[in-house]
Amino acid sequence: MPLTPVLPSRRLAFALTLVGTCALALAADPPADEDGPPQPKTFTFQKANVSLGTVAAEFKKQTGFEIDLSRADASRTLKVDANKLNFWPALEQIAREADHHLVFQEQGRKVMLVGSDATYRELPTNFDGIFRLAAKRVTAQVDLENDQAYCEVELSLTGSRLSTHSWSRIRASR
Secondary structure (H helix, E strand, O other), X not given: OOOOOOOOOHHHHHHOOHHHHHHHHHHHOOOOEOOEOOOOOEEEEEEEEEEHHHHHHHHHHHHOOOOEXXXXXXXXXXXXXXXXXXXXXXXXXXXXXXXXXXXXXXXXXXXXXEOOOOOXXXXXXXXXXXXXXXXXXEEEEEEOOOOEEEEEEEEEEEEOOOEEEEEOOOEEEO
């Protein structure tokens, strides 16, 4: 795939791994039955001036998943407008409204919201059913001596059954 030595767009980052991602996603989080893939849980919560702790408790009640708030400001006041949002977009919205950073631990089986120094930063992210694919780092390099240019993309794939797979290098060169 020919590339010019500039940072790739979000679409390029995801297009580079389309086939490999699909194969790994199916291996990491196989369908529950023969009728098709499992569907993500949804979250509905529409309130203003509510604490992060209250939103996290309601998220656990509706999805069965607990958000770790041990490094978060659980008293932070939020305005949440989630109407039947799928699992991952709902979790991203909660992090964005709280201005907290999402941190995955224990190979993605634990999700923390981290406040204070770590504020929310939107990553190039794609949601597809129970999967979340995020580009964490993009590096573009040009080897002038050998006339080579390439981009490396670090991706993180997480399923809502909570297992995370990261690739440190996916390379496209010209």
